[in-house]
Amino acid sequence: MRTADKVIEIIAEQAMLDTADVRPEHSLDDLGIDSLGIVESIFAIEEAFDISVPFNANAPDDGAFDISSVAAIIAAVEALVAEKG
Amino acid sequence: MHRVVITGAGTINALGANVPETLEAMREGRCGIGPLQIRDIERLQVQIGAQVRGYDEQAHFNRQQIALYDRFTQFTLLAAKEAIAQSGLSFEGELSVRSGVVLGTSGGGLNTQDENYRAVYEEGKNRVHPFIVPKLMNNAAASHVSMEFQLRGPSFTVATACASSNHAMGLAFQMIRSGGATVMLTGGSEAMLCFGGIKAWEGLRVMSRDACRPFSANRNGMVQGEGAATFVFEEYEHARARGAEILAEVLGFAMSSDAGDIVMPQAAGAERAITGALADARLPREAVGYINAHGTGTAANDKTECAAVAHAFGPHADALMISSTKSMHGHLIGGTGAVELLACIMALRDGVIAPTIGYEEPDPECALDVVPNEAREAKVEAVLSNAFAFGGLNAVIALKGV
Incomplete structure (x- = not known):
């Protein structure tokens, strides 16, 4: 499965939506995912891709990991996966 | 009683x-x-x-x-x-x-x-x-x-x-x-x-x-x-x-539940515990000179706590001191309020307010006198100790000097 599809699947499951309803331009807030939901989604991403995501819930907006939209998260995950090699 | x-x-x-x-x-x-x-x-x-x-x-x-x-x-x-x-x-x-x-x-x-x-x-x-x-x-x-x-x-x-x-x-x-x-x-x-x-x-x-x-x-x-x-x-x-030496008087106590979120604190619940403790102690809010904050250093707690204190104390919030000694002894979770009560007793008995160390940049959402970095000498009549738990369970104690 492509990285993007897997990330969307994880976010959709967290939001309790169909994957078709999760658009790249959506923010997590748009999808009704709260701070606890973000932490859980990041855990699921780490488990799925065997990567470590730099994310601190105290400063969700200024980390190395951009969570401002679904597209941003996909790009950040792709970068971490590529880094892993 | x-x-x-x-x-x-x-x-x-x-x-x-x-x-x-x-x-x-x-x-x-x-x-x-x-x-x-x-x-x-x-x-x-x-x-x-x-x-x-x-x-x-x-x-x-x-x-x-x-x-x-x-x-x-x-x-x-x-x-x-x-x-x-x-x-x-x-x-x-x-x-x-x-x-x-x-x-x-x-x-x-x-x-x-x-x-x-x-x-x-x-x-x-x-x-x-x-x-x-x-x-x-x-x-x-x-x-x-x-x-x-x-x-x-x-x-x-x-x-x-x-x-x-x-x-x-x-x-x-x-x-x-x-x-x-x-x-x-x-x-x-x-x-x-x-x-x-x-x-x-x-x-x-x-x-x-x-x-x-x-x-x-x-x-x-x-x-x-x-x-x-x-x-x-x-x-x-x-x-x-029996002529015992008295360190402080415990004057009041109140508890409340946010009944909101399992981890995100809510100012209203914290405020009810604070005002409840004052009422239980029959203390006017102006009598409180120092609050030992829950002050965990998380984004969520500190701004919520400051909002609760500001709202509970009104104009007096700017006159009182509030510090978090967790900056020094860390968060002892289930033991934390007890270690923090020592700072409250020190404030009442010795007239020394323990500081919030590690303080580097003012936060407009925490615009209270947090006694940054250095202890301060001050005479206080009454103090509060705040504790706001995960699960939205709040407990505030009021002490007075003797």
Whole structure:
């Protein structure tokens, strides 16, 4: 499965939506995912891709990991996966 | 209605092995947080904590005791010994049955659990030491204090996460006030600095990897600590009749539940506990000169707490001082309110307000006098100690000088 599809699947499951309803331009807030939901989604991403995501819930907006939209998260995950090699 | 006073205090925590050492560290704004020395530290992302260093259990307890006392029980017994010695009480006859123990903890014997899960799951052992259950149970500390000092009255353990010891001390206060007990040994203890205890917190992504900076705009999370603090709460006439030295009067207590979110605090619930404690104490808000904050150093707690204080105190919020000593002794979770009560007693007795250290940048959402970085001399009439737990459970205690 492509990285993007897997990330969307994880976010959709967290939001309790169909994957078709999760658009790249959506923010997590748009999808009704709260701070606890973000932490859980990041855990699921780490488990799925065997990567470590730099994310601190105290400063969700200024980390190395951009969570401002679904597209941003996909790009950040792709970068971490590529880094892993 | 009986008046309730504090006639003894004891502690062991990252700042000191007793009350005088701890208060000196608070006065000097010393930081007890540093690199953790625990097994498998290299597998943790969070590698700092306020650990009790140089601690040798064999210097305090014999082999049989160590087999039964988890680290959190050991800390409690040491703190209780200091507090009871200061009070000058010995529990015999009628006083023994009129005195009890109510203590807070969140993790109880977590080190014992961690070590034994490791033994059976990781090392594949099929046999464990016979005393694991009595060693890990959350009430072990309360029971051992009861046995050691012959406190035969109401005794139990309270577990409300980060508010455990404030709830415990509040209940002890209520019991004496209502005539259900004459003396209560109360406070709390925590010893969670083991691999599993830190790994679980790490998962929540609210932990700082470098420092605890409450109220500072650049704060980035909480830092765990460990230790215990206990107090002798005593009915006022009983204390006066025997000429006991009184450290402070416990004036009021209130609890509330946010009934909102399992981790995100809500200002309204915190505010109700604060105003409830003032009402219970019959204190006008202008009488409060200092608040020992819950002040965890997380984004969520500190701004919510400041909003609650600002709203509860109105214009007086700008006149009072509020500091978080967690910046020095870390977050002792179920024992934290007890160690923090020491700072409240110091404010009332010594006129020294413990600072919020690590403070670097003002945060407009925490625009109160947080006593940044250096202790301050100030005379205060009454103080509050805040505790706001995960699960939205709030407990605030009001103390007054004597």
